[in-house]
Amino acid sequence: MEIVKNWKLHLFAAVVIAISELIGVQRIGIIVLMPILYATVIGGLISLPKFKLLSVKDMDDASEIFPIALSLLLAKIGLGVGPNLPMLLDSGGTLFLQLIGHFAGTIAFALPVALLLGLGRETIGATYSLGREVHVSIIADKYGLSSAEGRGVMAIFICGTVFGALWTGVLSSVVAGMDIFHPFALALGAGTGSISMSAAAMGSIMAYYPEHSEAIEAYAGASNILANVIGLYAAMFVTLPLARVCYDLLDKFRSKTPEDVDQEKPEIADQEG
Amino acid sequence: MMDTILDSKKLQKISLLLVITALLTVIGNIIGAGANLVDSLQGISVIYAVAMVGVVLSMLPVLNKLSVVFWVCSFAVIASAPFFPGSVWISAMAAKVSFVPMGPPTLAYAGLALGKDIPMFKKLSWKIIPVALLVFAGTFLLGAIVAQFGLEMEGVI
Numbered sequence: 041m042e043i044v045k046n047w048k049l050h051l052f053a054a055v056v057i058a059i060s061e062l063i064g065v066q067r068i069g070i071i072v073l074m075p076i077l078y079a080t081v082i083g084g085l086i087s088l089p090k091f092k093l094l095s096v097k098d099m100d101d102a103s104e105i106f107p108i109a110l111s112l113l114l115a116k117i118g119l120g121v122g123p124n125l126p127m128l129l130d131s132g133g134t135l136f137l138q139l140i141g142h143f144a145g146t147i148a149f150a151l152p153v154a155l156l157l158g159l160g161r162e163t164i165g166a167t168y169s170l171g172r173e174v175h176v177s178i179i180a181d182k183y184g185l186s187s188a189e190g191r192g193v194m195a196i197f198i199c200g201t202v203f204g205a206l207w208t209g210v211l212s213s214v215v216a217g218m219d220i221f222h223p224f225a226l227a228l229g230a231g232t233g234s235i236s237m238s239a240a241a242m243g244s245i246m247a248y249y250p251e252h253s254e255a256i257e258a259y260a261g262a263s264n265i266l267a268n269v270i271g272l273y274a275a276m277f278v279t280l281p282l283a284r285v286c287y288d289l290l291d292k293f294r295s296k297t298p299e300d301v302d303q304e305k306p307e308i309a310d311q312e313g
Numbered sequence: 314m315m316d317t318i319l320d321s322k323k324l325q326k327i328s329l330l331l332v333i334t335a336l337l338t339v340i341g342n343i344i345g346a347g348a349n350l351v352d353s354l355q356g357i358s359v360i361y362a363v364a365m366v367g368v369v370l371s372m373l374p375v376l377n378k379l380s381v382v383f384w385v386c387s388f389a390v391i392a393s394a395p396f397f398p399g400s401v402w403i404s405a406m407a408a409k410v411s412f413v414p415m416g417p418p419t420l421a422y423a424g425l426a427l428g429k430d431i432p433m434f435k436k437l438s439w440k441i442i443p444v445a446l447l448v449f450a451g452t453f454l455l456g457a458i459v460a461q462f463g464l465e466m467e468g469v470i
Contacts, residue, residue: 094425
């Protein structure tokens with residue numbers, strides 16, 4: 041119960057929100073910046089250890105509150121889907137098909153670059169999924185978190201926590217501004233399964249297409265729910281094996297780091313030793 | 314007796330934390346969306362009630378095999394679906410709180426929790442950063458690409 045009574049924390053949250061909303065939606069060229077992004081950044085700045093504003097306990101409390109507070113946002117997202125069920129069922133085929141895009145997209149875009157940068161089996165953990173809690177626990181179960189794969193997924197998890205929403209919000213506003221996708225397609229794309237990243241993306245898209253706000257909420261919300269529900273099984277049974285296969289197949293193209301070279305020539309090292 | 318069915322202390326904690334989150338959302342709704350206090354309170358109360366039903370469902374025996382995300386979303390979808398009695402009123406109430414102010418309260422706590430993760434973040438090799446950027450970009454972009462293709466084939470767009 042003391043977490044409820046951590047008034048200092050709640051006060052900071054209130055201040056963050058007030059400032060974020062006062063700054064409001066800002067456009068810098070093609071990029072749309074929104075309160076949800078400021079909230080993460082300002083909250084993050086306040087939490088920096090060097091400012092000594094928050095104790096570790098405060099930050100642990102905030103960590104615990106985050107998934108609980110999420111329920112309110114989740115309810116709002118679900119409430120945006122219900123009224124539009126007929127429209128969504130009309131596009132049921134696409135709704136499911138684009139999930140494949142979501143699940144395969146991480147491997148398609150990130151795995152080749154990870155290999156080019158010379159990352160080893162960390163690549164598998166890092167690129168097989170979006171790297172949220174459920175994806176971390178799959179890797180923890182299968183390889184253990186101290187494995188290379190474990191390090192990979194944990195790194196992506198940390199990155200997602202630190203800049204996931206920020207990056208997704210900015211990226212989606214750039215893509216929306218480029219006008220290459222229909223807003224409904226953008227909305228489906230925004231339904232990644234990670235609610236915080238998704239909310240940031242939805243805000244950007246709605247800023248560009250306010251007249252389609254309701255449809256955007258519906259499409260993104262539906263995709264989020266499906267990605268969440270199916271995501272665990274897709275990750276375990278499809279994308280993790282897929283990432284392993286891709287890694288093994290493409291490993292010969294991986295840039296070798298000095299450590300790899302040493303490992304491949306143990307005889308020379310022994311002779312010199 | 315209720316404790317045999319679900320953890321009432323945990324439920325109490327969650328319900329109070331959600332009240333705080335709801336009030337923070339009202340602040341955002343008033344400042345950011347220019348709504349008035351009464352409308353905001355009405356709207357957030359309905360959203361709160363829907364969320365709480367989902368939370369309770371997720372804590373019941375058997376049902377707790379599925380995540381709270383599943384239950385909150387599912388109930389919210391059902392409660393606003395055309396076939397559900399009162400769904401029109403529920404949707405109308407929920408609409409009094411815009412979507413944009415719903416995000417900051419959750420993300421504010423996420424941000425405030427970051428400080429303890431920063432040391433770990435600094436230890437990451439720089440190479441993982443572009444990989445992470447592409448992971449997040451990839452899921453969005455490929456989803457949008459397939460969606461664009463699919464919606465065109467279905468004749469929706």
